[in-house]
Amino acid sequence: MILEDLHVPRERFEAETGWALKPQGACRGEICVPLPPGGDLVDVGAVAERLGMPLVHDEEVGLWALGPASLEDRALPTAVAPELELPDAEGALFRLSSLRGQKVLLVAWAPY
Amino acid sequence: MWQALREELHPQGLEIVTVGMDTAGPEACRPFIEAAAPTHPSLVDVGHVMAERFGVVNIPNGLWIDEEGVVVRPAEPAFPPGRGARSGRGVPEGTPDHMREIFEEASKIQADPDAYVLALRDWVAHGSESRYALSPEQVVDRSGRRDRSSAEAAAHFALAQHLWRAGDEPGAVRHFREAHRLQPDNFSYKRQAWSLASPGTGPFERFWQGPVEGREAEWPYESDWLSEVRAMGAERYYPPLDLTPADDPQA
Numbered sequence: 001m002i003l004e005d006l007h008v009p010r011e012r013f014e015a016e017t018g019w020a021l022k023p024q025g026a027c028r029g030e031i032c033v034p035l036p037p038g039g040d041l042v043d044v045g046a047v048a049e050r051l052g053m054p055l056v057h058d059e060e061v062g063l064w065a066l067g068p069a070s071l072e073d074r075a076l077p078t079a080v081a082p083e084l085e086l087p088d089a090e091g092a093l094f095r096l097s098s099l100r101g102q103k104v105l106l107v108a109w110a111p112y
Numbered sequence: 113m114w115q116a117l118r119e120e121l122h123p124q125g126l127e128i129v130t131v132g133m134d135t136a137g138p139e140a141c142r143p144f145i146e147a148a149a150p151t152h153p154s155l156v157d158v159g160h161v162m163a164e165r166f167g168v169v170n171i172p173n174g175l176w177i178d179e180e181g182v183v184v185r186p187a188e189p190a191f192p193p194g195r196g197a198r199s200g201r202g203v204p205e206g207t208p209d210h211m212r213e214i215f216e217e218a219s220k221i222q223a224d225p226d227a228y229v230l231a232l233r234d235w236v237a238h239g240s241e242s243r244y245a246l247s248p249e250q251v252v253d254r255s256g257r258r259d260r261s262s263a264e265a266a267a268h269f270a271l272a273q274h275l276w277r278a279g280d281e282p283g284a285v286r287h288f289r290e291a292h293r294l295q296p297d298n299f300s301y302k303r304q305a306w307s308l309a310s311p312g313t314g315p316f317e318r319f320w321q322g323p324v325e326g327r328e329a330e331w332p333y334e335s336d337w338l339s340e341v342r343a344m345g346a347e348r349y350y351p352p353l354d355l356t357p358a359d360d361p362q363a
Contacts, residue, residue, distance in 0.1 A: 054267050055267070061283055066270075068164050068165070069258075070262070073257060076167055079249075100179065103239075104126070106176075107130045108162050108187070
């Protein structure tokens with residue numbers, strides 16, 4: 001997640017990190033990490049610290065990058081699949097969660 | 113690619129979703145998607161969001177998600193039926209020596225597409241009773257390492273991609289290099305960066321993945337595909353596909 005400012009709207013934080021911000025904390029699947037009370041703007045520095053997300057700053061270009069959570073040192077902190085919303089080649093958005101009720105083989109490939 | 117398997121297994125309740133990851137943009141994926149003419153969702157991911165969210169460190173990789181949205185096999189090497197790595201391709205006349213060497217090395221890469229597809233069919237038929245469906249604890253455990261330095265690598269990779277798309281090539285290279293340093297076993301980070309820097313031409317442009325002879329000083333990275341795969345041994349390029357049944361004590 002690329003940031004110009006360390007306070008971002010809740011919806012953007014949720015969409016770009018895959019973590020839902022609920023009254024009980026930052027949640028993914030059955031895991032909820034308690035957070036300090038916050039408003040509609042997320043204090044990214046505070047949340048990053050609780051979730052073990054690195055914040056990298058590039059002074060030259062004036063941008064921050066927020067890395068993924070490193071809880072338990074595993075790429076998946078829970079087996080509950082995170083949301084994934086991506087476009088097809090024509091730009092139409094597709095949500096992985098729209099396939100609930102079916103088995104899914106999710107394949108990553110690359111042209112390089 | 114995956115279309116024939118999708119036709120076979122979709123009536124039994126499986127959907128396939130392919131995600132083409134490339135910072136170069138959706139146009140880089142388009143010719144491959146058009147050639148495959150998939151009827152399943154075929155998505156493009158210019159920011160490698162899927163890789164970050166699911167722990168993908170090389171491609172191709174697949175993971176299985178059940179009807180309730182629970183991952184039952186995390187990311188692991190996944191080739192469509194009948195395809196193993198880049199082996200078995202004839203090398204056409206006039207292929208540059210550098211590419212011949214890459215093809216020769218790639219032919220040593222180990223992949224077991226048949227075993228993977230057999231396991232997939234078993235899961236589609238038997239669901240959670242399949243010996244290949246892992247428990248939530250096994251899925252988390254096998255989902256790949258993400259310590260502090262690999263999480264930092266992901267942040268640098270995100271910055272690198274952002275700067276590349278903004279036209280800041282030196283800035284992008286700076287952060288690609290940091291991502292490579294912090295998580296050296298992430299081949300997606302390397303292949304992406306190397307392919308964007310590749311000075312090759314023609315059909316091999318994206319696969320050159322290294323310096324041109326006589327112009328080595330222009331190459332901005334510590335390593336390149338051919339040197340790295342030779343040093344590590346091509347047979348270690350993908351981790352071995354572990355299809356030990358989930359109820360086996362060694363699983």
